[in-house]
Amino acid sequence: MRRFIPFLALFAALQLPAQTITSDPRLNAEIDRRTAAIVDKVVAWRHDIHQHPELGYQEKRTAALVAAHLKSLGLVVQENVGGIGGVVGILKGGKAGPTVALRADMDALPITEQVDLPFKSTVRTVYNGQDVGVMHACGHDTHVAMLMGTAEVLAGMRAELPGTVKFIFQPAEEVPPRGGAAALIDAGVLEGVDVIFGLHVGPGELGSIGYRAGPIQASADNFRIVIHGRGGHGAIPANTIDPIVVGAQVVGALQTIVSRQIDLTVAPAVVTVGAFHGGVRENVIADSAFMIGTIRTFDPRIRTSIHSRMKRIAESIAEASGATATVTIELGYPVTANDPAIVARFIPTLKRVAGAAGASEHGLTMPSEDFSRYAEKVPGFFFNLGVTPADQDPKTAPSNHSPLFQADDKALPVGVRAMSNVALDYLRGGVPQKIVP
Ligand code: NI
Numbered sequence: 001m002r003r004f005i006p007f008l009a010l011f012a013a014l015q016l017p018a019q020t021i022t023s024d025p026r027l028n029a030e031i032d033r034r035t036a037a038i039v040d041k042v043v044a045w046r047h048d049i050h051q052h053p054e055l056g057y058q059e060k061r062t063a064a065l066v067a068a069h070l071k072s073l074g075l076v077v078q079e080n081v082g083g084i085g086g087v088v089g090i091l092k093g094g095k096a097g098p099t100v101a102l103r104a105d106m107d108a109l110p111i112t113e114q115v116d117l118p119f120k121s122t123v124r125t126v127y128n129g130q131d132v133g134v135m136h137a138c139g140h141d142t143h144v145a146m147l148m149g150t151a152e153v154l155a156g157m158r159a160e161l162p163g164t165v166k167f168i169f170q171p172a173e174e175v176p177p178r179g180g181a182a183a184l185i186d187a188g189v190l191e192g193v194d195v196i197f198g199l200h201v202g203p204g205e206l207g208s209i210g211y212r213a214g215p216i217q218a219s220a221d222n223f224r225i226v227i228h229g230r231g232g233h234g235a236i237p238a239n240t241i242d243p244i245v246v247g248a249q250v251v252g253a254l255q256t257i258v259s260r261q262i263d264l265t266v267a268p269a270v271v272t273v274g275a276f277h278g279g280v281r282e283n284v285i286a287d288s289a290f291m292i293g294t295i296r297t298f299d300p301r302i303r304t305s306i307h308s309r310m311k312r313i314a315e316s317i318a319e320a321s322g323a324t325a326t327v328t329i330e331l332g333y334p335v336t337a338n339d340p341a342i343v344a345r346f347i348p349t350l351k352r353v354a355g356a357a358g359a360s361e362h363g364l365t366m367p368s369e370d371f372s373r374y375a376e377k378v379p380g381f382f383f384n385l386g387v388t389p390a391d392q393d394p395k396t397a398p399s400n401h402s403p404l405f406q407a408d409d410k411a412l413p414v415g416v417r418a419m420s421n422v423a424l425d426y427l428r429g430g431v432p433q434k435i436v437p
Helices: 002-019 025-051 060-072 140-155 179-186 243-261 300-320 340-357 371-377 409-428
Strands: 076-081 086-092 095-105 124-127 130-133 162-170 195-202 209-211 214-217 219-228 269-278 288-297 324-330 336-338 359-361 380-386
Touching (some): 025 060, 025 140, 060 076, 060 086, 086 140, 095 371, 095 409, 140 195, 140 409, 162 179, 179 371, 195 371, 195 409, 219 243, 243 269, 243 288, 243 300, 269 300, 288 300, 340 359, 340 380, 340 409, 371 380, 380 409
Parallel strands (some): 095 162, 095 195, 195 380, 209 359
Antiparallel strands (some): 076 086, 086 162, 209 380, 214 336, 219 288, 269 288
């Protein structure tokens, strides 16, 4: 046992700078003071962005607002990053140190807002051939406003920052399968970045913070299965291969993947057939039928296993009936996984920021996020901020993507303080020591 001690001591010494919490009450108080001084501006930005929502890859106005603000703070600003309208602001601190990236997504959704707010969106667009409203129903308006505020707070403390903060304003989070993060990563936004933080608003006690180590949000893949049969007269089925009957068997058998074939003690999974189309009239058996759906997982091996099982099931059932099946799986966002060491290190920071509203561990959630793409490349920590208005019950409040989703402005300063504090505390931890095995 004794001979391991020098090795352990070395290991501990190498780990120490990255593990140590180095919050400074004076600087924390300064973040609070600077946040309080700009709350009205953050709220005004949020209302403005909420009233002028833009769909993914169309965030021109939002990006221009962000870029103008970052320039006014004296940051180095990159525009049209990734060729998709991303905005990156770089704040170099007064001292040398690591680089922290903070990310906000900028896009809205094709949803008609039903909340009666003074800054309600009345913007409309044509989406998938339908005339619909555009709404910040996922709260990305608050993410942008809070990160603009964070940039202002930290820019004011530039001299105190031992390192660099990179503010990433990303388009098109809501546009899977590729999403906006991939283009920004390809453009090099993570070069030199040691860690990335992001937050997402959602139902929860106002100003509370939720965190979780390891996997937090599911991967999301789309699938399409086409059953090729042989059409004919509905009264003479013996001369046909009915793709609807074959497809119905496939729909049933797909349910056995999650219920019978996956070890759910490893991680949960979902396979949903979202649409099934075939045929046009009563007495005609169609040539083909198709179904589309989504696959959600938290484990990379379960993810690939479901893909191969779906293929096997659809093709084998089709073959048993003399039909054929074509299975196409479109890979979407990977599992969003938080770095356990980073989460452990920043729980005290988040508890301090949330105060009485509290910071606590939350469960897995099935929606997906392209923050996952950053967290695949560098250690990442994505946490939740509760924004349910105080007069509503967070358990029954309309969720993100609902036309009734509401985020209370009172949560905005909590988000600004959370992002400012994690960035500052990380920088004060020093350059992370990389252990070469
Ligand atoms: Ni979102």
